[in-house]
Amino acid sequence: MLEVASEGIHVVNEQGVTVVYNKAASEFDGLLPEEVLGKHILDVFPSLTHDSSTLLRVLRNGVPEIAKQQTFTNYKGKKITTINSTYPITDGDKIIGACEISTDITRIKEMAERIADLRQELRIKECAEDTGGPRASAKISRKLFTVDDIVGQSAVMREVRRQVVQVARTQSNVLVWGETGTGKELVVQSIHSASERAGSAFVAQNCAALPEGLLEGLVFGTSKGGFTGAQDRPGLLELASGGTLYLDEIDSMPLGLQAKLLRVIQEKRVRRLGDVRERPVDVRIIGSTSVLPRQAVEQGLMRPDLYFRLAVVEIGLPPLRKRQEDIPLLCSHFLRKHGKGRNISISPEVMSAFLTYDWPGNVRELEHAIEGSLAFLRGNTIELVHIPPTVRGITATTTLSKGSIRNQLKSHEKAAIEEALRQGGSVSQAARILGIPRQTLQYRMKIHGLKAPRSRSRG
Ligand SMILES: Nc1ncnc2c1ncn2[C@@H]1O[C@H](COP(=O)(O)OP(=O)(O)OP(=O)(O)O)[C@@H](O)[C@H]1O
Numbered sequence: 001m002l003e004v005a006s007e008g009i010h011v012v013n014e015q016g017v018t019v020v021y022n023k024a025a026s027e028f029d030g031l032l033p034e035e036v037l038g039k040h041i042l043d044v045f046p047s048l049t050h051d052s053s054t055l056l057r058v059l060r061n062g063v064p065e066i067a068k069q070q071t072f073t074n075y076k077g078k079k080i081t082t083i084n085s086t087y088p089i090t091d092g093d094k095i096i097g098a099c100e101i102s103t104d105i106t107r108i109k110e111m112a113e114r115i116a117d118l119r120q121e122l123r124i125k126e127c128a129e130d131t132g133g134p135r136a137s138a139k140i141s142r143k144l145f146t147v148d149d150i151v152g153q154s155a156v157m158r159e160v161r162r163q164v165v166q167v168a169r170t171q172s173n174v175l176v177w178g179e180t181g182t183g184k185e186l187v188v189q190s191i192h193s194a195s196e197r198a199g200s201a202f203v204a205q206n207c208a209a210l211p212e213g214l215l216e217g218l219v220f221g222t223s224k225g226g227f228t229g230a231q232d233r234p235g236l237l238e239l240a241s242g243g244t245l246y247l248d249e250i251d252s253m254p255l256g257l258q259a260k261l262l263r264v265i266q267e268k269r270v271r272r273l274g275d276v277r278e279r280p281v282d283v284r285i286i287g288s289t290s291v292l293p294r295q296a297v298e299q300g301l302m303r304p305d306l307y308f309r310l311a312v313v314e315i316g317l318p319p320l321r322k323r324q325e326d327i328p329l330l331c332s333h334f335l336r337k338h339g340k341g342r343n344i345s346i347s348p349e350v351m352s353a354f355l356t357y358d359w360p361g362n363v364r365e366l367e368h369a370i371e372g373s374l375a376f377l378r379g380n381t382i383e384l385v386h387i388p389p390t391v392r393g394i395t396a397t398t399t400l401s402k403g404s405i406r407n408q409l410k411s412h413e414k415a416a417i418e419e420a421l422r423q424g425g426s427v428s429q430a431a432r433i434l435g436i437p438r439q440t441l442q443y444r445m446k447i448h449g450l451k452a453p454r455s456r457s458r459g
């Protein structure tokens with residue numbers, strides 16, 4: 001098991017002598033297992049000391065060191081970035097060894113840096129065109145959503161449009177929340193488009209997508225000499241200066257970074273990692289969460305001070321199942337958007353299935369259902385056969401073939417699991433709600449092709 005794991009695993013005994021050193025670890029370090037096994041750490045890695053070696057430190061202090069990022073040049077001259085967690089191994093009160101588990105994130109890091117560079121290039125081009133005189137107004141920037149793209153006649157959606165227009169006139173930070181696919185990014189882009197910042201950059205970053213160390217460098221920027229291998233690179237805060245920075249899933253941002261972000265908001269200055277200089281930034285920050293923000297605060301996922309700073313204006317987007325009156329309007333909108341000029345209608349059966357289905361993927365799922373059905377369509381009306389089975393299955397019991405009680409049970413079971421996952425937010429919580437063991441739930445989820453809710457854990 002250790003040999004085939006993609007994580008590097010390195011275990012030392014009480015004396016600091018290596019007892020386990022798997023294949024992945026040997027590849028990261030560029031050493032053969034026999035060069036490491038049975039030897040003391042400091043004999044193998046002469047550049048380390050009792051203090052700088054994480055394994056020796058943990059061996060001495062007994063305190064785990066979790067998710068520490070490290071960039072180093074290995075014995076083969078290859079530059080590698082890993083995320084390491086180091087744990088003491090104990091027998092009762094006695095520390096008898098230490099174990100380090102490393103994940104190679106070199107490729108992720110390279111890609112994140114490439115994206116940062118491309119973003120900067122794009123920004124420089126935009127600025128060049130902006131200052132190229134009054135006629136050079138043709139911008140290369142992609143088209144962003146505006147408030148007219150927010151469809152919905154329900155009272156909440158009307159209120160959302162009103163809030164967007166109103167907040168766009170101010171400089172306030174904003175917090176948007178809603179389940180997946182409810183239109184958070186749509187709303188955030190609309191605020192930017194309607195604001196006086198519309199001519200400047202709109203930069204979006206998902207905070208759950210990257211390991212902590214990378215996210216920090218990406219958001220705040222890095223400076224040469226700060227740490228091994230760092231480049232001078234502006235962070236997203238600088239790239240978005242003059243414009244808007246959208247931090248999606250901001251409750252997944254580690255608390256330390258949240259504190260740092262709060263300081264930037266308050267002082268309007270940013271210091272790149274490893275830099276001494278502070279640079280002024282003028283950026284509107286909009287955050288979003290998929291849970292009620294106050295809940296994120298209560299669960300310790302979001303710092304209360306950052307919450308109060310951002311939630312000057314809080315815009316909540318209810319799930320689609322709670323605003324069914326928007327469905328017909330959204331349908332016409334998506335038929336227009338994806339219908340390529342064809343005049344297409346929706347059969348009453350499909351509309352009634354749409355109105356009873358509970359849309360866990362919200363507006364995005366509805367858009368995909370319509371877009372997908374258009375692909376099968378020969379005539380001009382979307383019928384039940386054209387829409388995804390999940391959407392029609394649960395409601396249209398009358399159309400289930402005879403003797404398919406098995407199918408009915410299956411679809412009810414699936415619906416119950418989906419609901420529990422949504423309510424619980426994690427597999428363990430959902431298992432508790434359903435009153436079954438987590439392993440059983442995981443097995444049933446696999447059968448139904450269901451995925452676990454997006455993880456809230458941090459790398
Ligand atoms: N009220 C709406 N009117 C028109 N289109 C909408 C509306 N709400 C959402 N959409 C469309 O649904 C899709 C998903 O929206 P968006 O990306 O803004 O969701 P999100 O809340 O950011 O989702 P996630 O949390 O998964 O990132 C987009 O194509 C968007 O245009």
Ligand SMILES: [Mg+2]
Pocket residue numbers: 184185248
């Ligand atoms: Mg989004």
